[in-house]
Amino acid sequence: xxxxxNGELLNVNSKALVExxxxxxxxxxxxxxxxxxxxxxxxxxxxxxxxGDSVELLSPIQGG
Amino acid sequence: MQTKDCLTIYxxxxxxxxxxxxxxxxxxxxxxxxxxxxxxxxxxxxxRRQQSAAAGDDFWQLIKNTGLKILPNTAGCxxxxxxxxxxxxxxxxxxxxxxxxxxxGDDYNLQPDPFxxxxxxxxxxxxxxxxxxxxxxxxxxxxxxxxxGCEVLMPWGAPIGTGKGLLNSYNLKTIRERLPDTTLIVDxxxxxxxxxxxxxxxxxxxxxxxxxxxxxxxxxTMSRAFKASVEAGRFAYKAKAMPEKDVAAPSTPTMxxxxxxxx
Numbered sequence: 220x221x222x223x224x225n226g227e228l229l230n231v232n233s234k235a236l237v238e239x240x241x242x243x244x245x246x247x248x249x250x251x252x253x254x255x256x257x258x259x260x261x262x263x264x265x266x267x268x269x270x271g272d273s274v275e276l277l278s279p280i281q282g283g
Numbered sequence: 284m285q286t287k288d289c290l291t292i293y294x295x296x297x298x299x300x301x302x303x304x305x306x307x308x309x310x311x312x313x314x315x316x317x318x319x320x321x322x323x324x325x326x327x328x329x330x331r332r333q334q335s336a337a338a339g340d341d342f343w344q345l346i347k348n349t350g351l352k353i354l355p356n357t358a359g360c361x362x363x364x365x366x367x368x369x370x371x372x373x374x375x376x377x378x379x380x381x382x383x384x385x386x387x388g389d390d391y392n393l394q395p396d397p398f399x400x401x402x403x404x405x406x407x408x409x410x411x412x413x414x415x416x417x418x419x420x421x422x423x424x425x426x427x428x429x430x431x432g433c434e435v436l437m438p439w440g441a442p443i444g445t446g447k448g449l450l451n452s453y454n455l456k457t458i459r460e461r462l463p464d465t466t467l468i469v470d471x472x473x474x475x476x477x478x479x480x481x482x483x484x485x486x487x488x489x490x491x492x493x494x495x496x497x498x499x500x501x502x503x504t505m506s507r508a509f510k511a512s513v514e515a516g517r518f519a520y521k522a523k524a525m526p527e528k529d530v531a532a533p534s535t536p537t538m539x540x541x542x543x544x545x546x
Contacts, residue, residue: 226332
């Protein structure tokens with residue numbers, strides 16, 4: 220299955236969001252959105268991705 | 284300064300009237316020293332795609348170590364949907380309901396979109412956020428945001444990063460006059476400590492800035508200058524300035540003038 224994570228195309232075997240995040244190498248702290256919708260941490264373990272989904276994995280950065 | 288004279292942000296009492304950004308510094312060390320030297324109790328941060336996990340974590344550790352309150356922003360958002368999603372992500376990562384709501388309407392001057400701002404503020408407030416909208420110096424927009432439940436408003440002094448100061452002091456004064464009980468913070472466009480001082484002199488509760496310190500030749504020294512300027516401006520506002528006059532008035536007594544004015 221193909222998904223996009225932070226703009227990069229990724230071919231994944233699992234549809235589980237947590238496994239995809241692990242494979243990408245996500246390091247806490249971070250927050251996740253799928254197709255522009257925020258997915259709270261409490262839902263990560265049960266969240267199932269679909270073909271073509273776009274995942275955004277965001278972390279703290281400098282801001283003004 | 285009296286300890287009771289505090290900045291109020293959604294019921295929280297803050298002693299410093301300078302809010303500081305964490306971006307654009309020459310190095311992480313200068314960022315940290317500048318933030319500490321400013322005396323600020325609130326620092327702005329943001330969220331971006333995780334690129335280098337280690338670098339992002341280093342930055343976050345430095346900010347956490349300052350022990351300051353975190354004000355996340357939605358910088359770069361151009362639509363209500365983007366801003367709402369980013370605000371929710373910020374709330375989870377930074378564990379705060381505070382959000383500096385930025386919604387850009389024009390890429391030339393990064394002017395906030397007033398219509399989208401109202402829409403997004405309404406949704407976020409209904410979702411329990413404490414919204415600090417970065418807005419233009421339009422009185423009616425400020426009134427509408429206030430009516431929605433924004434207890435803090437942050438009109439611009441000038442476009443972000445320009446350092447031009449308070450471009451429309453009439454508008455800013457009018458907003459202060461018409462919203463006497465609302466916490467007002469001038470956000471963006473300041474370049475000099477005197478600009479910050481002017482904002483405080485006219486009764487603004489605080490200023491939020493980043494580039495003026497981060498972009499200075501010596502950010503740490505400039506940070507100290509801004510700290511002093513907001514304190515001076517606040518003292519001046521509390522002291523109530525003398526009335527301006529069009530005609531000269533001598534300050535030295537005219538009674539007992541010496542020989543050259545004797546009748």
